[in-house]
Amino acid sequence: xxxxxxxxxxxxxxNGGYLEYLLPVLSKHFENCQTLLFIPYARPGGITHDEYxxxxxxxxxxxxxxxKGIHEFESPVLAIQEAQAIFTGGGxxxxxxxxxxxxxxxxxxxxxxxxxxPYLGTSAGSNIGGMTMNTTNDMPIVLPESFTTLGLIPFxxxxxxxxxxxxSTHMGETRETRINEFHTISDIPVLGLREGSWLEVYGDNxxxxxxxxxxxxxxxxxxxxxxxxxxxxxxx
Amino acid sequence: xxxxxxxxxxxxxxNGGYLEYLLPVLSKHFENCQTLLFIPYARPGGITHDEYxxxxxxxxxxxxxxxKGIHEFESPVLAIQEAQAIFTGGGxxxxxxxxxxxxxxxxxxxxxxxxxxPYLGTSAGSNIGGMTMNTTNDMPIVLPESFTTLGLIPFxxxxxxxxxxxxSTHMGETRETRINEFHTISDIPVLGLREGSWLEVYGDNxxxxxxxxxxxxxxxxxxxxxxxxxxxxxxx
Numbered sequence: 001x002x003x004x005x006x007x008x009x010x011x012x013x014x015n016g017g018y019l020e021y022l023l024p025v026l027s028k029h030f031e032n033c034q035t036l037l038f039i040p041y042a043r044p045g046g047i048t049h050d051e052y053x054x055x056x057x058x059x060x061x062x063x064x065x066x067x068k069g070i071h072e073f074e075s076p077v078l079a080i081q082e083a084q085a086i087f088t089g090g091g092x093x094x095x096x097x098x099x100x101x102x103x104x105x106x107x108x109x110x111x112x113x114x115x116x117x118p119y120l121g122t123s124a125g126s127n128i129g130g131m132t133m134n135t136t137n138d139m140p141i142v143l144p145e146s147f148t149t150l151g152l153i154p155f156x157x158x159x160x161x162x163x164x165x166x167x168s169t170h171m172g173e174t175r176e177t178r179i180n181e182f183h184t185i186s187d188i189p190v191l192g193l194r195e196g197s198w199l200e201v202y203g204d205n206x207x208x209x210x211x212x213x214x215x216x217x218x219x220x221x222x223x224x225x226x227x228x229x230x231x232x233x234x235x236x
Numbered sequence: 237x238x239x240x241x242x243x244x245x246x247x248x249x250x251n252g253g254y255l256e257y258l259l260p261v262l263s264k265h266f267e268n269c270q271t272l273l274f275i276p277y278a279r280p281g282g283i284t285h286d287e288y289x290x291x292x293x294x295x296x297x298x299x300x301x302x303x304k305g306i307h308e309f310e311s312p313v314l315a316i317q318e319a320q321a322i323f324t325g326g327g328x329x330x331x332x333x334x335x336x337x338x339x340x341x342x343x344x345x346x347x348x349x350x351x352x353x354p355y356l357g358t359s360a361g362s363n364i365g366g367m368t369m370n371t372t373n374d375m376p377i378v379l380p381e382s383f384t385t386l387g388l389i390p391f392x393x394x395x396x397x398x399x400x401x402x403x404s405t406h407m408g409e410t411r412e413t414r415i416n417e418f419h420t421i422s423d424i425p426v427l428g429l430r431e432g433s434w435l436e437v438y439g440d441n442x443x444x445x446x447x448x449x450x451x452x453x454x455x456x457x458x459x460x461x462x463x464x465x466x467x468x469x470x471x472x
Contacts (some may be wrong), residue, residue: 009408012407134377139370139415143380169250172396185282185331200238
Protein backbone atom coordinates (compact mmCIF):
# COMPACT_ATOMS: atom_id res chain seq x y z
CA UNK A 1 0.00 0.00 0.00
CA UNK A 2 1.07 3.55 -0.76
CA UNK A 3 -0.04 5.08 2.53
CA UNK A 4 1.66 8.37 3.37
CA UNK A 5 0.29 9.44 6.70
CA UNK A 6 1.36 11.58 9.66
CA UNK A 7 -0.63 11.35 12.90
CA UNK A 8 0.49 13.95 15.44
CA UNK A 9 -0.42 14.19 19.12
CA UNK A 10 -0.96 17.95 18.93
CA UNK A 11 -0.97 20.78 16.40
CA UNK A 12 0.72 23.21 18.72
CA UNK A 13 3.51 23.02 21.28
CA UNK A 14 3.54 25.22 24.37
CA ASN A 15 4.97 28.64 23.37
CA GLY A 16 4.90 27.62 19.68
CA GLY A 17 2.77 28.74 16.74
CA TYR A 18 0.08 26.65 15.09
CA LEU A 19 1.74 23.63 13.35
CA GLU A 20 5.09 25.44 13.72
CA TYR A 21 7.14 22.50 15.05
CA LEU A 22 5.84 20.26 12.25
CA LEU A 23 6.36 22.56 9.26
CA PRO A 24 9.79 21.18 8.21
CA VAL A 25 8.32 17.67 8.30
CA LEU A 26 5.16 18.73 6.45
CA SER A 27 7.16 20.46 3.76
CA LYS A 28 8.65 17.07 2.88
CA HIS A 29 5.46 15.07 3.60
CA PHE A 30 3.46 17.22 1.19
CA GLU A 31 6.19 17.77 -1.42
CA ASN A 32 4.72 18.14 -4.93
CA CYS A 33 1.37 19.20 -3.46
CA GLN A 34 0.19 22.71 -4.39
CA THR A 35 -3.17 22.46 -2.67
CA LEU A 36 -4.51 20.82 0.46
CA LEU A 37 -8.05 19.91 1.52
CA PHE A 38 -8.75 20.80 5.15
CA ILE A 39 -11.42 19.05 7.22
CA PRO A 40 -12.49 21.51 9.97
CA TYR A 41 -15.38 19.45 11.41
CA ALA A 42 -13.84 19.05 14.90
CA ARG A 43 -14.28 22.81 15.54
CA PRO A 44 -11.99 23.39 18.55
CA GLY A 45 -13.69 25.75 20.99
CA GLY A 46 -16.67 25.81 18.63
CA ILE A 47 -15.02 28.11 16.04
CA THR A 48 -16.65 28.19 12.60
CA HIS A 49 -15.42 26.14 9.65
CA ASP A 50 -14.33 29.38 7.94
CA GLU A 51 -12.39 30.64 10.96
CA TYR A 52 -10.66 27.30 11.43
CA UNK A 53 -9.78 27.00 7.74
CA UNK A 54 -8.36 30.49 7.71
CA UNK A 55 -6.02 29.61 10.62
CA UNK A 56 -4.82 26.54 8.74
CA UNK A 57 -4.42 28.55 5.52
CA UNK A 58 -2.02 30.93 7.26
CA UNK A 59 0.14 28.08 8.53
CA UNK A 60 0.40 26.30 5.17
CA UNK A 61 1.11 29.54 3.33
CA UNK A 62 4.55 29.34 4.94
CA UNK A 63 5.32 26.22 2.92
CA UNK A 64 3.52 27.47 -0.19
CA UNK A 65 0.53 25.20 -0.04
CA UNK A 66 -2.92 26.59 -0.76
CA UNK A 67 -5.72 25.44 1.59
CA LYS A 68 -9.42 24.88 0.88
CA GLY A 69 -11.97 23.82 3.50
CA ILE A 70 -14.14 20.79 2.68
CA HIS A 71 -17.21 22.89 3.54
CA GLU A 72 -16.43 25.13 0.55
CA PHE A 73 -17.14 22.29 -1.90
CA GLU A 74 -20.54 21.27 -3.20
CA SER A 75 -19.61 17.59 -2.97
CA PRO A 76 -17.40 16.67 -0.01
CA VAL A 77 -16.96 13.19 -1.54
CA LEU A 78 -15.50 14.62 -4.76
CA ALA A 79 -13.42 17.07 -2.74
CA ILE A 80 -11.75 14.14 -0.97
CA GLN A 81 -11.31 12.04 -4.11
CA GLU A 82 -9.73 14.90 -6.05
CA ALA A 83 -7.55 16.31 -3.24
CA GLN A 84 -3.76 16.44 -3.65
CA ALA A 85 -3.35 16.31 0.15
CA ILE A 86 -5.69 16.07 3.15
CA PHE A 87 -5.46 17.45 6.70
CA THR A 88 -7.94 16.88 9.53
CA GLY A 89 -7.45 19.29 12.43
CA GLY A 90 -8.07 18.81 16.14
CA GLY A 91 -11.01 19.79 18.30
CA UNK A 92 -13.80 17.52 19.44
CA UNK A 93 -13.52 13.93 18.15
CA UNK A 94 -17.22 13.21 18.75
CA UNK A 95 -18.21 16.16 16.60
CA UNK A 96 -15.67 15.24 13.91
CA UNK A 97 -16.78 11.61 13.68
CA UNK A 98 -20.48 12.58 13.76
CA UNK A 99 -19.95 14.87 10.80
CA UNK A 100 -17.88 12.33 8.85
CA UNK A 101 -20.71 9.78 9.26
CA UNK A 102 -23.37 12.38 8.54
CA UNK A 103 -21.78 13.16 5.16
CA UNK A 104 -20.93 9.46 4.49
CA UNK A 105 -17.22 10.25 4.29
CA UNK A 106 -15.58 7.57 6.46
CA UNK A 107 -15.31 4.95 3.66
CA UNK A 108 -14.24 7.38 0.95
CA UNK A 109 -11.64 9.04 3.17
CA UNK A 110 -10.11 5.70 4.13
CA UNK A 111 -10.03 4.50 0.52
CA UNK A 112 -8.45 7.75 -0.70
CA UNK A 113 -5.72 7.71 1.96
CA UNK A 114 -4.96 4.02 1.40
CA UNK A 115 -4.71 4.88 -2.31
CA UNK A 116 -1.79 7.22 -1.58
CA UNK A 117 -3.14 10.73 -1.03
CA PRO A 118 -0.87 12.15 1.70
CA TYR A 119 -2.70 12.72 4.97
CA LEU A 120 -2.02 14.68 8.14
CA GLY A 121 -4.00 14.42 11.35
CA THR A 122 -3.49 16.32 14.59
CA SER A 123 -5.20 15.44 17.87
CA ALA A 124 -8.83 14.54 16.94
CA GLY A 125 -7.63 14.23 13.32
CA SER A 126 -5.11 11.64 14.53
CA ASN A 127 -7.63 9.82 16.69
CA ILE A 128 -9.63 8.98 13.58
CA GLY A 129 -6.52 7.37 12.08
CA GLY A 130 -6.85 4.57 14.67
CA MET A 131 -9.21 1.58 14.54
CA THR A 132 -11.82 3.28 16.74
CA MET A 133 -12.29 6.55 18.63
CA ASN A 134 -12.82 4.70 21.93
CA THR A 135 -9.66 6.20 23.43
CA THR A 136 -10.23 9.89 22.79
CA ASN A 137 -9.96 12.32 25.71
CA ASP A 138 -12.77 14.51 24.43
CA MET A 139 -16.11 15.28 25.97
CA PRO A 140 -19.03 13.46 24.28
CA ILE A 141 -20.87 16.62 23.21
CA VAL A 142 -22.71 14.73 20.42
CA LEU A 143 -23.46 11.04 19.79
CA PRO A 144 -21.88 9.73 16.59
CA GLU A 145 -23.49 6.89 14.64
CA SER A 146 -20.46 4.68 15.32
CA PHE A 147 -17.07 4.85 17.05
CA THR A 148 -15.35 2.98 14.18
CA THR A 149 -12.78 5.20 12.46
CA LEU A 150 -10.34 4.95 9.55
CA GLY A 151 -8.02 2.18 10.74
CA LEU A 152 -4.94 3.61 8.99
CA ILE A 153 -2.94 1.91 11.75
CA PRO A 154 -3.84 -1.42 13.39
CA PHE A 155 -4.26 0.10 16.86
CA UNK A 156 -5.74 3.13 18.64
CA UNK A 157 -4.18 6.40 19.69
CA UNK A 158 -4.48 8.45 22.83
CA UNK A 159 -3.20 11.91 21.81
CA UNK A 160 -2.05 14.52 24.37
CA UNK A 161 -1.01 11.54 26.51
CA UNK A 162 -0.51 12.64 30.13
CA UNK A 163 1.50 10.82 32.78
CA UNK A 164 -0.09 10.53 36.23
CA UNK A 165 0.63 13.62 38.35
CA UNK A 166 2.87 12.69 41.32
CA UNK A 167 1.18 13.34 44.63
CA SER A 168 -2.15 14.41 43.11
CA THR A 169 -5.06 14.36 45.56
CA HIS A 170 -7.62 14.33 42.73
CA MET A 171 -9.68 11.14 42.75
CA GLY A 172 -10.69 11.20 39.05
CA GLU A 173 -9.13 8.48 36.89
CA THR A 174 -5.61 8.85 35.45
CA ARG A 175 -5.17 8.45 31.70
CA GLU A 176 -3.59 5.04 32.29
CA THR A 177 -6.58 3.90 34.40
CA ARG A 178 -8.94 4.95 31.61
CA ILE A 179 -6.98 3.04 28.96
CA ASN A 180 -6.88 -0.02 31.23
CA GLU A 181 -10.67 0.22 31.52
CA PHE A 182 -10.86 0.14 27.72
CA HIS A 183 -8.76 -3.03 27.80
CA THR A 184 -11.23 -4.78 30.06
CA ILE A 185 -13.54 -4.92 27.03
CA SER A 186 -11.29 -4.61 23.96
CA ASP A 187 -7.99 -6.10 22.77
CA ILE A 188 -7.08 -3.19 20.45
CA PRO A 189 -3.62 -1.88 21.47
CA VAL A 190 -3.45 1.81 22.45
CA LEU A 191 -0.49 4.14 21.94
CA GLY A 192 -0.30 7.09 24.32
CA LEU A 193 1.31 9.80 22.18
CA ARG A 194 2.80 12.68 24.17
CA GLU A 195 2.69 16.27 22.86
CA GLY A 196 5.52 16.75 20.37
CA SER A 197 5.40 13.13 19.13
CA TRP A 198 3.91 11.87 15.89
CA LEU A 199 3.61 8.65 13.92
CA GLU A 200 4.96 8.47 10.39
CA VAL A 201 3.07 5.78 8.47
CA TYR A 202 4.67 5.27 5.08
CA GLY A 203 3.57 2.13 3.26
CA ASP A 204 3.59 -0.59 5.90
CA ASN A 205 6.14 1.14 8.15
CA UNK A 206 4.92 2.84 11.30
CA UNK A 207 7.68 4.90 12.98
CA UNK A 208 7.52 6.97 16.16
CA UNK A 209 8.90 10.47 15.55
CA UNK A 210 9.74 13.43 17.80
CA UNK A 211 11.96 13.61 20.87
CA UNK A 212 9.81 11.74 23.40
CA UNK A 213 8.96 8.14 24.13
CA UNK A 214 5.38 6.93 23.65
CA UNK A 215 3.55 4.55 25.99
CA UNK A 216 2.13 1.39 24.46
CA UNK A 217 -0.74 -0.36 26.24
CA UNK A 218 -1.77 -3.88 25.30
CA UNK A 219 -4.50 -6.00 26.84
CA UNK A 220 -3.05 -8.38 29.44
CA UNK A 221 0.46 -6.88 29.15
CA UNK A 222 2.34 -4.30 31.17
CA UNK A 223 2.68 -0.96 29.34
CA UNK A 224 6.00 -0.34 27.59
CA UNK A 225 7.77 2.85 26.50
CA UNK A 226 8.64 3.03 22.80
CA UNK A 227 11.70 5.12 21.88
CA UNK A 228 11.78 7.73 19.09
CA UNK A 229 12.63 6.16 15.68
CA UNK A 230 11.38 2.76 16.81
CA UNK A 231 8.85 1.12 14.53
CA UNK A 232 5.50 -0.31 15.58
CA UNK A 233 5.22 -2.75 12.70
CA UNK A 234 5.05 -5.68 15.12
CA UNK A 235 1.51 -4.57 15.97
CA UNK A 236 0.32 -5.48 12.47
CA UNK B 237 -42.88 15.32 43.51
CA UNK B 238 -41.40 13.18 46.29
CA UNK B 239 -37.87 13.03 44.93
CA UNK B 240 -35.22 12.21 47.51
CA UNK B 241 -31.94 12.24 45.71
CA UNK B 242 -28.25 12.77 46.48
CA UNK B 243 -25.83 13.24 43.60
CA UNK B 244 -22.20 13.33 44.76
CA UNK B 245 -19.12 14.32 42.80
CA UNK B 246 -17.09 11.41 44.14
CA UNK B 247 -17.48 8.34 46.36
CA UNK B 248 -14.13 8.78 48.02
CA UNK B 249 -12.08 11.70 49.27
CA UNK B 250 -8.29 11.68 49.19
CA ASN B 251 -7.08 9.77 52.27
CA GLY B 252 -10.65 8.74 53.08
CA GLY B 253 -12.44 5.38 52.93
CA TYR B 254 -15.10 4.45 50.39
CA LEU B 255 -18.21 6.63 51.00
CA GLU B 256 -16.75 7.56 54.41
CA TYR B 257 -17.32 11.31 54.23
CA LEU B 258 -20.95 10.77 53.16
CA LEU B 259 -22.01 8.16 55.73
CA PRO B 260 -23.55 10.62 58.25
CA VAL B 261 -25.58 12.15 55.41
CA LEU B 262 -26.56 8.75 54.01
CA SER B 263 -27.66 7.52 57.39
CA LYS B 264 -30.30 10.26 57.37
CA HIS B 265 -31.00 10.06 53.61
CA PHE B 266 -31.77 6.34 53.84
CA GLU B 267 -33.47 6.39 57.26
CA ASN B 268 -36.15 3.68 57.52
CA CYS B 269 -34.44 1.67 54.76
CA GLN B 270 -33.18 -1.78 55.75
CA THR B 271 -32.03 -2.81 52.29
CA LEU B 272 -30.50 -1.05 49.31
CA LEU B 273 -30.29 -2.01 45.64
CA PHE B 274 -26.85 -1.36 44.16
CA ILE B 275 -26.27 -0.82 40.43
CA PRO B 276 -22.65 -1.81 39.71
CA TYR B 277 -22.76 -1.48 35.89
CA ALA B 278 -20.12 1.30 35.68
CA ARG B 279 -17.43 -1.20 36.83
CA PRO B 280 -14.57 1.17 37.86
CA GLY B 281 -11.27 -0.31 36.68
CA GLY B 282 -13.25 -3.18 35.15
CA ILE B 283 -13.96 -4.94 38.47
CA THR B 284 -16.75 -7.52 38.44
CA HIS B 285 -20.29 -6.78 39.58
CA ASP B 286 -19.76 -9.09 42.56
CA GLU B 287 -16.51 -7.41 43.62
CA TYR B 288 -18.03 -3.96 43.31
CA UNK B 289 -21.17 -4.93 45.24
CA UNK B 290 -19.10 -6.45 48.00
CA UNK B 291 -17.19 -3.16 48.43
CA UNK B 292 -20.47 -1.26 48.69
CA UNK B 293 -21.89 -3.85 51.10
CA UNK B 294 -19.00 -3.23 53.51
CA UNK B 295 -19.58 0.53 53.47
CA UNK B 296 -23.33 0.32 54.09
CA UNK B 297 -22.91 -2.30 56.83
CA UNK B 298 -21.60 0.61 58.95
CA UNK B 299 -25.06 2.23 58.85
CA UNK B 300 -26.90 -1.11 59.12
CA UNK B 301 -28.18 -1.26 55.57
CA UNK B 302 -28.06 -4.53 53.69
CA UNK B 303 -26.93 -4.33 50.04
CA LYS B 304 -27.92 -6.45 47.05
CA GLY B 305 -26.52 -6.02 43.54
CA ILE B 306 -29.02 -5.64 40.68
CA HIS B 307 -27.19 -8.45 38.84
CA GLU B 308 -28.28 -10.87 41.59
CA PHE B 309 -31.96 -10.51 40.60
CA GLU B 310 -33.69 -12.41 37.86
CA SER B 311 -35.65 -9.29 36.83
CA PRO B 312 -33.72 -6.02 37.12
CA VAL B 313 -36.97 -4.15 36.43
CA LEU B 314 -38.70 -5.72 39.43
CA ALA B 315 -35.55 -5.23 41.51
CA ILE B 316 -35.79 -1.48 40.89
CA GLN B 317 -39.55 -1.26 41.40
CA GLU B 318 -39.40 -3.12 44.70
CA ALA B 319 -36.24 -1.49 46.10
CA GLN B 320 -36.36 0.43 49.38
CA ALA B 321 -33.35 2.50 48.27
CA ILE B 322 -31.13 2.66 45.18
CA PHE B 323 -27.44 3.52 44.73
CA THR B 324 -25.57 3.73 41.42
CA GLY B 325 -21.79 3.75 41.87
CA GLY B 326 -19.08 5.40 39.81
CA GLY B 327 -16.85 4.01 37.08
CA UNK B 328 -17.33 4.42 33.36
CA UNK B 329 -20.46 6.39 32.41
CA UNK B 330 -20.52 5.00 28.85
CA UNK B 331 -20.57 1.44 30.19
CA UNK B 332 -23.20 2.32 32.80
CA UNK B 333 -25.54 3.99 30.32
CA UNK B 334 -25.04 1.22 27.74
CA UNK B 335 -26.08 -1.37 30.30
CA UNK B 336 -29.08 0.66 31.50
CA UNK B 337 -30.32 0.89 27.91
CA UNK B 338 -29.48 -2.75 27.20
CA UNK B 339 -31.71 -3.88 30.07
CA UNK B 340 -34.37 -1.22 29.30
CA UNK B 341 -33.98 0.35 32.75
CA UNK B 342 -33.73 4.09 32.07
CA UNK B 343 -37.50 4.72 32.08
CA UNK B 344 -38.26 2.48 35.05
CA UNK B 345 -35.40 3.89 37.11
CA UNK B 346 -36.53 7.46 36.48
CA UNK B 347 -40.16 6.66 37.30
CA UNK B 348 -39.18 4.85 40.51
CA UNK B 349 -36.98 7.70 41.75
CA UNK B 350 -39.56 10.35 40.87
CA UNK B 351 -42.05 8.22 42.83
CA UNK B 352 -40.00 8.71 45.98
CA UNK B 353 -37.55 5.81 46.32
CA PRO B 354 -34.44 7.44 47.83
CA TYR B 355 -31.51 7.49 45.41
CA LEU B 356 -27.78 8.03 45.71
CA GLY B 357 -25.39 8.52 42.81
CA THR B 358 -21.64 9.04 42.93
CA SER B 359 -19.54 10.13 39.95
CA ALA B 360 -20.94 8.17 36.94
CA GLY B 361 -24.01 7.41 39.06
CA SER B 362 -24.47 11.19 39.50
CA ASN B 363 -23.85 11.92 35.84
CA ILE B 364 -26.93 9.89 34.96
CA GLY B 365 -28.99 12.10 37.28
CA GLY B 366 -28.53 14.96 34.79
CA MET B 367 -30.45 15.52 31.55
CA THR B 368 -27.77 13.85 29.41
CA MET B 369 -24.34 12.26 29.85
CA ASN B 370 -22.76 14.71 27.38
CA THR B 371 -20.58 16.24 30.09
CA THR B 372 -18.96 13.14 31.56
CA ASN B 373 -15.16 13.03 31.82
CA ASP B 374 -15.01 9.33 31.01
CA MET B 375 -13.41 7.55 28.09
CA PRO B 376 -15.94 6.31 25.51
CA ILE B 377 -15.03 2.63 25.85
CA VAL B 378 -18.44 1.54 24.50
CA LEU B 379 -21.15 3.27 22.42
CA PRO B 380 -24.46 3.61 24.27
CA GLU B 381 -27.73 3.68 22.36
CA SER B 382 -28.39 7.23 23.55
CA PHE B 383 -26.78 9.91 25.75
CA THR B 384 -30.12 10.84 27.34
CA THR B 385 -30.15 10.07 31.06
CA LEU B 386 -32.57 10.32 33.99
CA GLY B 387 -33.15 14.07 34.16
CA LEU B 388 -33.63 14.12 37.95
CA ILE B 389 -32.33 17.68 37.79
CA PRO B 390 -32.98 20.15 34.94
CA PHE B 391 -29.28 20.46 34.05
CA UNK B 392 -26.13 18.39 33.59
CA UNK B 393 -23.31 17.60 35.99
CA UNK B 394 -19.58 17.50 35.54
CA UNK B 395 -18.34 15.46 38.53
CA UNK B 396 -14.71 15.57 39.73
CA UNK B 397 -14.67 19.15 38.43
CA UNK B 398 -11.09 20.38 38.04
CA UNK B 399 -9.94 23.97 37.87
CA UNK B 400 -7.36 24.82 35.19
CA UNK B 401 -3.82 24.14 36.42
CA UNK B 402 -1.90 27.43 36.73
CA UNK B 403 1.12 27.54 34.45
CA SER B 404 0.42 24.17 32.82
CA THR B 405 2.27 23.61 29.53
CA HIS B 406 -0.12 20.85 28.47
CA MET B 407 -2.05 21.77 25.33
CA GLY B 408 -5.03 19.44 25.87
CA GLU B 409 -8.31 21.19 26.68
CA THR B 410 -9.14 22.32 30.23
CA ARG B 411 -12.40 21.15 31.76
CA GLU B 412 -13.86 24.63 31.26
CA THR B 413 -12.94 24.60 27.55
CA ARG B 414 -14.66 21.24 27.12
CA ILE B 415 -17.84 22.45 28.81
CA ASN B 416 -17.78 25.60 26.66
CA GLU B 417 -17.54 23.35 23.57
CA PHE B 418 -20.67 21.57 24.77
CA HIS B 419 -22.39 24.94 25.00
CA THR B 420 -21.67 25.71 21.35
CA ILE B 421 -24.27 23.05 20.53
CA SER B 422 -26.51 22.76 23.61
CA ASP B 423 -28.22 25.14 26.04
CA ILE B 424 -28.40 22.67 28.95
CA PRO B 425 -26.69 24.28 31.97
CA VAL B 426 -23.74 22.35 33.46
CA LEU B 427 -22.71 22.31 37.11
CA GLY B 428 -19.03 21.53 37.77
CA LEU B 429 -19.14 19.67 41.09
CA ARG B 430 -15.80 19.52 42.91
CA GLU B 431 -14.78 16.48 44.93
CA GLY B 432 -16.43 16.66 48.36
CA SER B 433 -19.54 18.44 47.04
CA TRP B 434 -22.95 16.94 46.42
CA LEU B 435 -26.43 18.00 45.42
CA GLU B 436 -29.35 17.29 47.70
CA VAL B 437 -32.54 17.11 45.63
CA TYR B 438 -35.54 16.82 47.93
CA GLY B 439 -38.87 17.44 46.24
CA ASP B 440 -38.33 20.48 44.05
CA ASN B 441 -35.42 21.86 46.10
CA UNK B 442 -31.90 21.45 44.76
CA UNK B 443 -29.28 22.45 47.32
CA UNK B 444 -25.48 22.44 47.00
CA UNK B 445 -23.89 20.62 49.95
CA UNK B 446 -20.31 20.18 51.17
CA UNK B 447 -17.62 22.76 51.94
CA UNK B 448 -16.74 23.93 48.43
CA UNK B 449 -18.29 26.16 45.82
CA UNK B 450 -19.51 24.65 42.55
CA UNK B 451 -19.04 26.23 39.12
CA UNK B 452 -22.18 26.83 37.06
CA UNK B 453 -21.84 27.15 33.28
CA UNK B 454 -24.69 28.47 31.17
CA UNK B 455 -24.76 28.97 27.43
CA UNK B 456 -23.98 32.61 26.56
CA UNK B 457 -23.25 33.53 30.20
CA UNK B 458 -20.05 33.83 32.19
CA UNK B 459 -19.58 30.96 34.65
CA UNK B 460 -20.52 31.68 38.27
CA UNK B 461 -19.51 30.09 41.57
CA UNK B 462 -22.36 28.79 43.71
CA UNK B 463 -21.80 28.75 47.47
CA UNK B 464 -22.52 25.78 49.75
CA UNK B 465 -26.17 25.77 50.94
CA UNK B 466 -27.28 27.82 47.95
CA UNK B 467 -30.18 26.39 45.99
CA UNK B 468 -30.27 25.88 42.24
CA UNK B 469 -34.03 26.00 41.93
CA UNK B 470 -33.79 28.98 39.57
CA UNK B 471 -32.57 26.57 36.89
CA UNK B 472 -35.96 24.83 36.79
